Amino acid sequence: MITSILAFALAQAASQPQPLTVRLKSGDVLSVYVAGDSPTNPYNGDYTVMSDGSVYGIGFGRIQVEGRTWDEAQTILRSKMKRLFRPETVFLAIKKERPNYAYVVGSNSPGPVLLPPNPVTVRQLLPPLTDKQDGQRLDVEVVRGGKMLARIDYVRLLQGDMQVGNIVVQPNDLISIVPEPSIRIWVLGAVKSPGQLALPLGTNVYEAVASAGGYLRLDMDSSLTIRHGPDVKTYPAHLSPSDQVPDLVDGDIVTAVAPETVRVTIAGEVQKPGDYPLLSNTTILGALASASGTLPSGNMSDVLVYRDGQLLQFDLSGHLDEASALKQTIRGGDTILVREKKRMFFVFGEVRAPGRFPMDDHKIYHASDALAMAGGLDSVGTLRYVYLLHPVPNGKATVTQFNLDEYLKDGIAASNPEVQPGDSLLFGQPRGISLIAISQVLSSYVILNSLARP
Numbered sequence: 001m002i003t004s005i006l007a008f009a010l011a012q013a014a015s016q017p018q019p020l021t022v023r024l025k026s027g028d029v030l031s032v033y034v035a036g037d038s039p040t041n042p043y044n045g046d047y048t049v050m051s052d053g054s055v056y057g058i059g060f061g062r063i064q065v066e067g068r069t070w071d072e073a074q075t076i077l078r079s080k081m082k083r084l085f086r087p088e089t090v091f092l093a094i095k096k097e098r099p100n101y102a103y104v105v106g107s108n109s110p111g112p113v114l115l116p117p118n119p120v121t122v123r124q125l126l127p128p129l130t131d132k133q134d135g136q137r138l139d140v141e142v143v144r145g146g147k148m149l150a151r152i153d154y155v156r157l158l159q160g161d162m163q164v165g166n167i168v169v170q171p172n173d174l175i176s177i178v179p180e181p182s183i184r185i186w187v188l189g190a191v192k193s194p195g196q197l198a199l200p201l202g203t204n205v206y207e208a209v210a211s212a213g214g215y216l217r218l219d220m221d222s223s224l225t226i227r228h229g230p231d232v233k234t235y236p237a238h239l240s241p242s243d244q245v246p247d248l249v250d251g252d253i254v255t256a257v258a259p260e261t262v263r264v265t266i267a268g269e270v271q272k273p274g275d276y277p278l279l280s281n282t283t284i285l286g287a288l289a290s291a292s293g294t295l296p297s298g299n300m301s302d303v304l305v306y307r308d309g310q311l312l313q314f315d316l317s318g319h320l321d322e323a324s325a326l327k328q329t330i331r332g333g334d335t336i337l338v339r340e341k342k343r344m345f346f347v348f349g350e351v352r353a354p355g356r357f358p359m360d361d362h363k364i365y366h367a368s369d370a371l372a373m374a375g376g377l378d379s380v381g382t383l384r385y386v387y388l389l390h391p392v393p394n395g396k397a398t399v400t401q402f403n404l405d406e407y408l409k410d411g412i413a414a415s416n417p418e419v420q421p422g423d424s425l426l427f428g429q430p431r432g433i434s435l436i437a438i439s440q441v442l443s444s445y446v447i448l449n450s451l452a453r454p
Contacts, residue, residue: 204245204246284314
């Protein structure tokens with residue numbers, strides 16, 4: 001009686017619908033039952049799926065079931081046993097399912113991880129970082145079926161990399177936390193944080209300087225040396241697109257060599273004359289910039305440098321595109337003198353800012369330029385009565401009247417004459433004045449301004 005009850009219960013269990021989506025795997029326990037036969041029949045029994053993905057038993061021999069659904073496995077079982085029993089009397093049941101595990105190995109890892117029923121991602125399985133600096137030198141590898149799916153920096157993955165972080169973990173996936181390939185080098189000299197650094201494999205000299213905090217000064221134009229054993233190579237302070245820079249190797253010593261600081265004196269027509277400590281590779285033009293630049297009266301085409309008892313002269317106006325002059329660097333003890341422009345003209349009459357105006361070398365000035373430099377007309381001035389006084393060698397001057405309005409409105413070039421050094425312009429009122437009066441007025445202005453010159 002008890003035997004009949006047990007047989008009936010086993011038959012019922014074997015005949016119940018099994019999960020169709022579950023894939024069988026090694027470690028699962030399967031039950032085989034032949035309906036209508038004795039429970040002690042040698043064909044009935046429990047079988048464990050072996051590591052090779054197969055089950056072995058009487059009547060069916062070997063069946064490969066790993067990766068198959070219950071329904072697929074039962075169909076194969078019935079086919080194997082049809083020579084002994086009618087197929088509809090042979091049943092297969094999943095008696096015990098081995099839990100699904102993924103494996104997380106490496107730094108601070110939990111080891112085997114039981115996968116929940118719901119999908120879980122790589123990012124959800126990873127342990128948090130315990131040390132950010134170490135984490136920056138760790139990679140995460142995802143291996144499935146012996147093939148690597150992805151490898152990524154640990155910190156980057158945790159901070160939101162979607163492609164790798166959102167991979168859905170499958171049973172038997174291997175997630176490894178491994179050290180990032182790295183080198184150990186020294187970064188010394190004029191950097192903010194000198195010392196030994198562990199950096200990713202493939203780092204170049206400029207990336208190493210950045211990892212050491214960068215140069216001590218943003219405007220510092222250092223040179224860089226790389227020492228590997230007895231070999232020393234030198235590179236410029238900053239990388240240009242055309243530079244080919246090799247990767248560093250373990251044991252390299254990178255040194256940022258800062259230029260020497262020297263002291264120079266800057267005088268003459270500059271905004272802030274005085275003594276300045278500057279880097280030895282500073283150009284003369286850069287030194288003038290340190291003195292806040294030149295005054296409008298400064299003559300950049302005739303800059304003097306007193307050096308070691310010699311007087312040197314440089315044209316820094318840039319008009320002749322003299323690259324060699326513009327790239328001239330200072331030396332300790334230099335005295336740089338910017339002289340006053342000798343070329344100038346005068347603007348008087350009904351303008352906002354009458355006076356003397358220096359003329360840049362190599363530049364052509366017209367009456368319209370002079371008016372702009374004098375701030376434009378005042379409230380009673382006119383463009384119709386403009387007078388140009390031009391000195392001549394006999395000590396006298398010629399006076400020409402013109403209507404600047406004709407140039408500004410109609411583009412008549414003759415109504416916008418060129419202004420020469422020593423010329424004077426008088427902007428009158430609408431009623432005009434006589435040429436004799438103009439000559440006397442302009443001459444008086446010139447004399448007064450000559451006496452007032454420093």
